[in-house]
Amino acid sequence: MCLAIPMKVISIHGNEGTVKAGNLSRRANFSLLKGVKPGDYVLLHAGFAIEKVDAIEAKGMLKLIREV
Amino acid sequence: MRYVDEFRNRKLIDKIARLIREKMAGRAEYKIMEVCGTHTMAIARWGLRQILPDNVKLISGPGCPVCVTPKKYIDKAVALSRMPEVTIATFGDMLRVPGSYSSLDKERSAGASVKLVYSTDDALDIARKYPRRQVVFLGIGFETTAPTVAASILEAKKEGLKNYSVLCGHKTMPEALKKLVVDNRTRIDGFLLPGHVSAIIGSLPYEFLAEEYSKSCVVGGFEPVDILESIFMLISQKKPKVEIEYSRITHPSGNSTARRVMERVFVKADSVWRGIGKVRSSGLRIRKDFSDFDADIRFSPNIRPVREDARCICGDVLKGVKVPPQCALFGRSCTPEHPVGACMVSSEGTCAAYYKYGV
Amino acid sequence: MHQLIDSLFMKEFSNSILSQRKDSAILKLGDEKIAFTTDTYVVDPIFFPGGDIGSLAVNGTINDISVCGAKPIFISLGLVIEEGLPKAVLDRVIKSVGAASRAAGVKVVTGDTKVVERGSADKIFINTSGIGKVSYENLSVGKIKPGDVVLVSGPIGDHAISVLSVREGIAFRAKVKSDSAPLNGLIFQALKVSKNIAFMRDPTRGGLATTLNEITKLSGFGIALEEKEIPVREGVREACELLGLDPLYLACEGRVVIIVSKNDAAKVLSAVRKSREGRAARIIGTVTKEHKGRVYLNTLAGSSRVLDMLSGEQLPRIC
Structure with missing residues (x-):
């Protein structure tokens, strides 16, 4: 029900910032997510960062599947 | 794309598919409801049904906000679009949805001002750019989208924007799932729960599914590896519980900042789901403090009685x-x-x- | 749109030329065979990265003539202008028409202009018709046979994404330019090296998936596509993920699908790759005896699924 994609935070000033995935960049609204800094990956839904992507969890899940 | 391509890896897909086949060999049919429309799309796009053994059945749930939006809402949006001062701003999803007598697409062809936007930020931009127009944003969607709409109302209030309002049709997921399990015709064994709704509300609101109704639950991501792994986790549960496959995004307690924004602007209300009917406290309405931004109150759109096609199932x-x-x-x-x-x-x-x- | 064509136009105008459903009508005038086509262009916004409504209107008509094996020579230009359109905007569009027609080697030989009330048109609509001389007569869906290969001349979806990237309410930056280009050069390079090209069509409205569906419905055979071979540019891919679009249904304005015999495929591929517009050409699938009238996609996940046609424009979505 909700499309969202992981994008990298390029810059952030207050609630406004820019995110990027591949060649694509656009502005993003950060009013729903605290403690984000440039370089983090966030999940973007309808122009809003709604959650950080947890790199350790991502790696862990892939490792788990590889090792089953 | 980082955090996307890794979860589309063909070797991992093949491996989990094999594990699922092994685990299901000789077992009775296992019925999974994928609650979320984005899961439905991903399953179709990647042809995942073909990869699964015959005794794993996937059925689609009520998690498509456009589908569960009642005709009355569309009729109101159409009525608003016919007001000369109104510009409708909407996600593309809503444009072609038929109401009782018309759709926004048809109204646009007939001259109504209807703008597609990707974000409520874009809708606010339109309101700022055209101060003489009344911009009405169509607020549909579940807990993932509702906070973004709430944030736009807070921003409009802060800026003192007098020409922005929202026609609120937001719905909340757990109550609808409860209705589904109580109405037990579907005999679901396990739920593939929506990863992005859960990013906001967390996994705790689903605990009742496992505890009271003995349903297995996994909050899953949307890439093929995520979906297959979630299915594997479901069929591997010995005792029904709520697990999270999409752990890179979703935490048991969700995103409290987003929930606070949502709760400041909206309050729980009974809501009508198309095809399901009225479900207690399964929707959101705009709080009285923000009634200036409630398009229903600002414009009181006048509509004719709703008309349904009886043959539609x-x-x-x-x-x-x-x-x-x-x-x-x-x-x-x-x-x-x-x-x-x-x-x-x-x-x-x-x-x-x-x-x-x-x- | 396909339904409209069947239920209204085909019924009212029924004749042997129209019913061939080619991109251009092939007409015999004395000893000469000519290709004749018309198309009307509406795009919002009218300027976008890599092109504008003027060059689009010229290239589109050139391509509709070229895919029929004809050399485009003359075009007409019809304008519907909304009252109040700034002169500078009109100048820019007309200069673009001029540049595009010179680049493709065609002449604008007749035209018409109408100004309509504000609100009756959106800035400017352009109609172009064109005629060309048929130099290669063997192109027809009837020539398609099982075992033939399907080639696409470059990455898909660039045009649609470039237009969306500058549309009010959606805008993003994607470093993607429209693929709008005249394909007469590329097509004649291909026709020069092989007599076994069965059919060509440019995947405009409805994109690659819709064009291939038209081909299977007309030929009666099936097509199997390999998802991993289909070229989609970085930027287009991410935009599709962001906006919930399927690149297979996005319009291209400077790409062509070529169906050629297996033996000549490598030769045609290398000829196409020699032209600027065809550098990233790929072989993406095969014509099959199975799946009659349908297009199948062998997905990256190892499954295979039907690709249907889509007539309406895809809309950006968040759900």
């Missing part, structure tokens, strides 16, 4: 009781080009997915 499709080919209209008078029911309109609707991907 969207309701049963949404509940997972029937599949689209069982509908007399499917593929005949109801096609993506000329949709009758809401499940055909939204590209993530079950009927549209069946039509487009031939699942």
